Amino acid sequence: MAEERNDLFDSASSTGAPVGQDPKNPGRDDKVNRMGSASIPRLITEFAIPSIIGMVVNGAYNIIDSIFLGSAMHETGQAAVTAAVPIMIVFMAISMLIGNGGNALAALRMGEGDRQGAERSLGNTVTLSLIVSAIVALLAFVPPCINGLLSISGTTTEVWEYSKTFIQIISLGFFLQCIGMGVNNFIRTSGNPNRALGTMIIGAVVCVIFNYLFVIVLGWGIAGSACATLAGQAASCVSVLWFFIFTKNVPMKLHKRFMKLERRTVRLILSLGFASFAIQAAAAVVNFVLNNLLVKYGAQSALGQDAALASIGVVSRVAMFTIFPLIGVAVALQPLLGYNYGAHLFKRVRTTLFQGMLGGTVIAVAMWAAVHLWPNQIVGAFGLEDPELIEFTVFALKVQLILLPFVAFQIIGSNYFQATGQPVKSAFLSLTRQVLFLIPLYILLPELLPQIMPQYSGLDALYFAVPMADFLAIFTTVIFMLVELRRMKRLESGELEAAAF
Template identity: 60%
Template sequence: MSDEKKIEQEPREGAVDPDPRGQRLHGASAADDKVLRMGTASIPRLITEFAIPSVVGMLINGSYAIIDSVFLGHAVGEIGLSAMTVANPIMVVFMAIAMLVGNGGNALAALRLGEGRREDAERALGNVVSLSLVMAVIVAFLGWFPASTDWLLDLSSATDEVRPHASVFIQIICSGFILQCIGLGVNNFIRTCGAPNRALGTMVIGLVSSVIFNFIFVILLGWGVAGSGLATVLGWGCSCVAVLWYFCGKAEAPLRLRPPLMALRPRMDATIVAYGFPSFCVQAGMAAVNFVLNFQLVKYGALSPIGADDALATIGVVQRIAQFSIMPLVGMSIALQPLLGFNYGAHKVDRVRKTLWYGIGAATTISVVMFAAVQLFAAPIAQAFGIKHEGLVEFTAFAIHLQFLMIPFVGFQIVGANYFQATGQPAKSIFLTLTRQILFLLPLLYLMPLWLPAVVPQYNGLDALLFAMPIADFLSIFTTAVFIGWEMARLRRLAR
């Protein structure tokens, strides 16, 4: 069925239609006003209300790796930063799995709420929790199975000196993966329930706990990388408890986590995975890039005066800053998801278009602010991570300047790709997501060190790696603009 037919069709049999006033679903309680206002209230006001806690929440989520790196950089030195660089792509894979089921289930729940099908939305919530439990068991087994851990470390290009530190960190976070799945993935449902500030609160609890535990374990007790991993898991655990309390202990929550609705349903689970796959691709693509980048850093770092271990440490810092800067943009796209999904499900085409463009404007504003900050304070940022050698600080600042050349326009690309996920068009979203992380960037990571030094001899292979990201960003932004142009034409036809 085409996208135009899907948005124009009548609600499915058994759906509950809005009443003529558009204020209350038949048989619904007053608590549903928080949900129904997504189809009636001021769009800028809704975006502001949803975006602020979502953006701050994603910054909090991205802060875990930053906090670990800062504590380890000052307590352990460059070897601690190198261990985090090796472990980082594996942590990103875990986040990808959490977002696969969490964002997919949340997108489905928002669409079903827009159609008035509350029980299906609650079933999506229950299935996300059950899928998280299944995946957590698999991840824990793989994390403590020596062959799989060694394979991951080889894939992440761990040197002999870094390997034991990274191995301990990976095993610890594998054990606490279920806490991340609930604390991150299920957290988004709170936002769809019309309680974005409460969703933010659950993430703040986790971050503050992680900072406290890092200070105790890494600084006071001197447990190094192991202490940092334990602090991260305990931070996830505090968020997890807060999320579960909302859906199990708060009687006024529009959605409830009920055991009868947690039974896995293959058809619904396939839909959840399909809707969540674009979010998974964002993170999995980031992990793939990190694996390849680590390999290239070891290869070309060994040929440069910096050396392989210091190349891992410095570029690892740059990558974590880049990932952190993307988090508020991802947060904006997540904030828009329930608004887009609800109005698309309710067939309110004009509100869908306005929500998209307001969201793109807000994301672009955030991107420009992030660009200005990192360009002005590149060297102090490098020093904040414990990088002290003058040559390494200079190289890190140079890398930061290059990595962020296209960041003012990346917000458009992320929100544009997420639009198709939120409106039930996952194939388009998956393709646009893959353009930035896989289709363009991965080939450039191999080609740039071969081509650029031959054309511009003043740059070596390690320098050339830094040019790959802004070029890939430009190509993906252009591709997304073409898709959004086609989509706006389709929505204009529907509006007429």
């Protein structure tokens, strides 16, 4: 780990140096440099509010698609999107590998006072996005690839063509997602959280308008929903690129000379982005496993396969939506943590972490309360019609989110290690819930729970597995954070300065 950290920080010419002032634009870097001196509660509030709203808006794409498809196609539409979700998560994982990794590196370089290093990270991130997007679009139209992915995602015969159409259309605009979501975070690191929010709101509004036009008015169904999603992502993409190419007096610009891939920069981007990639890749694996188990145990229940996919698909999307504000807090903290860590302002790092966790927990409690106060209204918005299916979905939703108030700690804790240049720890914490705990519970619990509590079926066990995995992941994060806080005190005292840098 010490070797990894040396590589991250050895480009800094001085410790805690602000970004060099541009004599032609003396106020250009004030928004960045204040991250090391301004009031921490004020900075967290300023960065978190637009970040939270932005993540909710970003998460709204899937919700918007589901609501419009539910209105037009009911359970069939929900089942088709649910079957496609694992593949969509794979797309998001690739996007976050590049975007979050590049942004984390840029924040660290800004904290070191290395503007060119930050701009090189931005340029390499855009180039990597272009290359990977072309590969993804190509593979989505290779029959063995797309058919193989649909097979392992648990896609049933009834919704196969719908899911295939949705994924292939989305893949054609994957670059739009990489820039609109991944590179968007660089705007926040440039000290412009409200502008970052604006680019995401523009995309969501466009997505809603075109969903209504394509799905409801023109009746294009799945294809219309996918095209509407691309339209929203295109609007966000244009807004992000405009900021870095045409906006004056911004701390980072997109320069052609920095778009040429540089081996060391690419390696650091991928290293720092691996934690985010691991989270999403693990989520994709979890969804592949879950969808196949839903088909298996759904066939054994009165609900049936497609109804089980539709029901738990709704629960998963609502659960994901409740997590997005917490991810928003974690994303907002990343430039603050990265800048201050890069500047060796460890007391500010610790204060930012504590106050961010407190804010995230408050939000999580509010989301938990909303789910338990209005579960029928939330489920009803997705177009489910069968009363028995609605009742099952409501109960599953409440059980799956029972530990939501404590999840903020786990998300922010794992993100802290990514923001401070410790991607291996971050990746491990991210994988504990998804891979080490949740997948084994998904496989074992449906076999064990009906024997211990006969009133519950194997299908019921699938949503009971989630809070159990949450508990184990939170406990593991507590251990890691206690060790890290002890290390932080030694860094403040100077004991670990040579080893850490």
